Amino acid sequence: MRKFGLIGFPLSHSFSKKYFSDKFEKEGIADCQYELYPLESIEQFPELIASAPDLVGLNVTIPYKEQVIPYLDELDEKAAAIGAVNTITIRNGKLKGYNTDYHGFLNSLTQWVGANPMPEKALILGTGGASKAVKASLEDSGIDYQFVSRSPEEGQLCYEDLNTTAHQHLATSTLIINTTPLGTHPNVDQLPDLPYDQLTQNHFLFDLVYNPLVTAFMQKGIDAKCWVKNGLEMLHGQAEKAWEIWNS
Numbered sequence: 001m002r003k004f005g006l007i008g009f010p011l012s013h014s015f016s017k018k019y020f021s022d023k024f025e026k027e028g029i030a031d032c033q034y035e036l037y038p039l040e041s042i043e044q045f046p047e048l049i050a051s052a053p054d055l056v057g058l059n060v061t062i063p064y065k066e067q068v069i070p071y072l073d074e075l076d077e078k079a080a081a082i083g084a085v086n087t088i089t090i091r092n093g094k095l096k097g098y099n100t101d102y103h104g105f106l107n108s109l110t111q112w113v114g115a116n117p118m119p120e121k122a123l124i125l126g127t128g129g130a131s132k133a134v135k136a137s138l139e140d141s142g143i144d145y146q147f148v149s150r151s152p153e154e155g156q157l158c159y160e161d162l163n164t165t166a167h168q169h170l171a172t173s174t175l176i177i178n179t180t181p182l183g184t185h186p187n188v189d190q191l192p193d194l195p196y197d198q199l200t201q202n203h204f205l206f207d208l209v210y211n212p213l214v215t216a217f218m219q220k221g222i223d224a225k226c227w228v229k230n231g232l233e234m235l236h237g238q239a240e241k242a243w244e245i246w247n248s
């Protein structure tokens with residue numbers, strides 16, 4: 001039996017276990033199993049690895065995507081650049097970390113924009129773990145970007161910057177990516193504080209949130225005839241990339 005699993009805390013609403021268990025059943029993969037490993041502290045990680053010798057692959061979720069790095073033997077180049085890991089391979093006792101959120105986002109963005117010209121400038125809303133994978137994807141696509149944060153560091157914008165009429169950030173940044181959890185079920189009425197009246201049909205709104213499938217942020221875009229996209233394809237993409245890595 002090849003064992004896979006997810007570490008994080010808490011894990012009550014995990015997408016991955018259902019995704020992989022359904023996949024194994026649908027595709028007749030009989031020798032694989034996917035389990036949840038809720039760890040109250042990352043210090044329990046070596047214990048888990050020692051106690052499960054048939055474990056060959058792991059996914060990592062909140063709050064351990066960064067904290068797990070010191071426990072790994074090797075880092076994929078992209079994961080090192082991003083500074084966060086969401087996938088681990090375990091081979092001959094050696095642990096290697098990858099970031100498949102990067103691939104999930106990049107592939108979903110590329111397919112979605114499709115035949116349209118790729119936007120030249122983007123706003124990344126939020127500065128948490130997922131925003132780092134988004135940033136790396138934009139850099140590799142040649143898209144200029146600025147972070148928007150509630151507590152901006154140097155070079156970042158705050159939401160007031162977007163809402164003052166002196167600046168025309170939305171006029172030049174036609175790709176807007178929500179990497180905040182705003183709008184996630186059950187808080188479906190929440191949305192980033194943007195001047196939505198400045199949206200045009202040239203704007204692309206990408207929400208990493210996938211529950212609900214149409215968020216309040218996306219609905220503002222739909223109302224303004226923008227292109228909108230939720231995070232579901234990215235979610236499936238990052239899982240499939242993990243599967244590819246575990247089997248490579």
Ligand SMILES: NC(=O)c1ccc[n+]([C@@H]2O[C@H](COP(=O)([O-])OP(=O)(O)OC[C@H]3O[C@@H](n4cnc5c(N)ncnc54)[C@H](OP(=O)(O)O)[C@@H]3O)[C@@H](O)[C@H]2O)c1
Nearest residue numbers: 126127128129130131149150151179180181208231234235
């Ligand atoms: N679709 C996918 O495959 C996928 C993959 C990864 C994550 N996600 C989703 O992306 C979201 C973010 O994940 P994450 O891991 O980056 O979370 P995170 O580390 O908690 O970061 C979220 C960031 O959003 C901002 N934020 C948090 N609460 C906010 C609020 N009330 N108002 C405005 N901004 C707020 C914060 O940035 P500032 O403090 O700078 O404002 C924070 O750093 C989650 O909803 C997650 O489910 C989706």
